[in-house]
Amino acid sequence: MQNLLLSVDRLSTLIGKVFSWTALVLTLMISWEVFSRYVLNKPHAWMLDFQIMMYGTLFMTAGAYTLSKNGHVRGDVLYGFFAPRTQASIDLVLYFVFFLPGITALTYAGWVYFGESLAIREQTFSAEPLPMYPFKFIIPLSGGILLLQGVVEIIRCIMCIRTGEWPSREEDVEEVDVEKLKEMVHVKDEDIQALDKYVTHEGASK
């Protein structure tokens, strides 16, 4: 079971990571466009549309990736203080109440939306038009993976309710990776421990 869950995780992660390179593309393209417009005096009309598409693709497809790493922002005021079982029960109920209906509807509606766009071979409204339907396809695509990932998360909730602890996930880069940051500035755990004497000393003198 765990293997199945992890392989879905990997799929979401893979898709998210592949599309996340659009961030780099975006950076380079816009920088080039800035150069082209201000220095070469040669702006491109399609560039703005292209930028928007890159950005939309970037965050939409990363939705499932983020979910697989438990990275979506949660209201943390109480959640962190619950026992894992309570956490899982709340999540399980809310996955059924909010997540599944919402994402299913979005995916379905997105598919219809894409179909309409494809039928008329829709293009952007610009002097140098780009095809619009691949961009609209991003909605059902991201919705679909998100749905799949959501099912995996639901199974995780059930497993957690049974065993009392959350099944493990694969590691990924984290925004605040304390170990890595320590290494970056060459601080070791012993150094921090050694500092304690200043703290306790101060407490004693008061």
Place this chain on the structure above:
Amino acid sequence: MKIKKELWFGFSLMALIIAGALAMLIGAEKITNGHIGLLMLSLVVVAIMLGFPTAFTLMGMGMIFTWIAYEESTAKTLDLMVSSAFKVMSNDVLISIPLFVFMGYLVERANLIEKLFRSLHLALVRLPGALAVATLVTCAVFATATGIVGAVVTLMGLLALPQMLRAGYDVKMSAGAITAGGCLGILIPPSVMLIVYGATAGVSVVQLYAGAFFPGLMLAGLYIGYVIIIAKLKPHMAPPLSEAERYVPLPPLLEKVAPSHGARALPALLSALKGKRNQDVPTRYILKQFGIVLAPLVLFLLVAAWSYSSVTRVEPVEEAVALQAMGGDAAEEAVEEDEGGLQAPPGAEEDEAEAGRAGDVQEPPGAEAAKEPAAVEATKEATATAPAEPASTSKPAPTGYWIGVGAGAVALAAFYALLSFTRLEVFKMLLTSFFPLLVLILAVLGSIVMGLATPTEAAAVGALGGFLLAAAYKQLTLQVVKESVFLTAKTSAMVCWLFVGSAIFSAAFALLGGQELVEHWVMSMNLSKTEFLVLSQVIIFILGWPLEWTEIIVIFMPIFIPLLDNFGVDPLFFGLLVALNLQTAFLSPPVAMAAFYLKGVSPPHVTLNQIFAGMLPFMGIQVLAIILLYQFPAIGLWLPQVLYR
């Protein structure tokens, strides 16, 4: 025991909200759709507090209530959902979020914070509470460039906290400086929070950036002022550093050249060039040092010349007059050659400098000569006759220009008068850590605020700058780029999916007519403008406890913004107040993230309570800043007004 208290706090808050909603439903004569809208709003706050990912909570809740609002028409509901999602996907304001985030990760991984902190610390060593001030400045600069609160607080907790504790600083004071400083990046542009507010409220991000600049600086200034005052009044909380800690070792080659650490660097380097002392020191090395010493002068001259040519471009005739006057000054300059420091041929070619004194008379004439008064002033600042001369005999540029140049020249002269070898070393460190970041921030910000580039373009170029910075510090590996890219994707997904959810949610709220009800209700309270502002800020402050700033902005701003018109409040000004206010939320217990990050890397005996206690005075300063901004809106509105109205 403690855990129970937290849960109790949260549950009672939830109960309060539900009770309020129920009371409203029962109190109403007839339950309209608007009431359902308000019910939805209270339910969503409760649901978010339960801890389910907020984006999906908003989306699900919004969908259910849209369906009710559309009288159970499924087709319409689906339409609304997909069009809301698509609106977020094609939002041309939010597009700068991934780019700024990307820039932040790259800058963070360039790993210059260690050097930055050390150099700032040494540069500020004479101030009372130098370490705490350096911490705040480092935080402000680094947090502004990266915008990642968690990483900044963690890094400073690793770097600055040990040093402050060892130097005998008060634990609370140290913790407060680190956490407060780390949060500055949320306010000082380019910050993601302002983009999110701009996208939600429909306020131009450019104006928000221009507006938030001075309040941000003011807040940082207030923090620093507070630290200095405390260090002066209660030296035991922030004792001055010992000589040993102030000592800056010179590189061995420089050691040979320097007569003493305190000696003035400029004349000493010059005499070294003449050949008496430099037997074992390669000339190239001295020239390099010399180039570094002269860099500010060259920069100053270039800026002066550039701005001179731009202010006088319209009046070419007068410029000629000016040039004559300056020619005279250049001659005077030759007389003064013993002073040293006149050897500032524009461009400061090293060989030219080596050529010695005679060179400076044959400086390129013509337009280049325009730079001269600066050099003259720089050295003759003591006599103070030179600045007056060019200004009085010819009036080629507005007085303001000369005042600016004069002030710059005086500052430059002071810089050279004070530039000892120790300070040269510190200056070199600043040059490789502080200034690159400052230039990056100012370039990004300046190009946005001056209208040279859109925020998106500036963000992209900023990200490119992040690349260059990482490359310059030899940190640019595939691994670093990969990590930054993936983190960017995750962070953007987090913020933007929240927007997808909230777009659906706000649409439902509007459809149900909740907005009208709120408006009706607020208007019936007969508030004055001040009362309204105070009330709204208090509400936002309270919401800051259970919710995160992203949630507050995307859910509640659409409700507040339409009300502003009734009270004649500028949405831009309101945004600045909100941004300052949400800053406080980062520092207010019990959910202050900054405190937990710091706790994670501090010695075991530093308690959370100590950290919270340390944050309190800084929170007070934030409240003071809000009041100041409210009393003197010009702090925030002056710059946008000058630039855009």
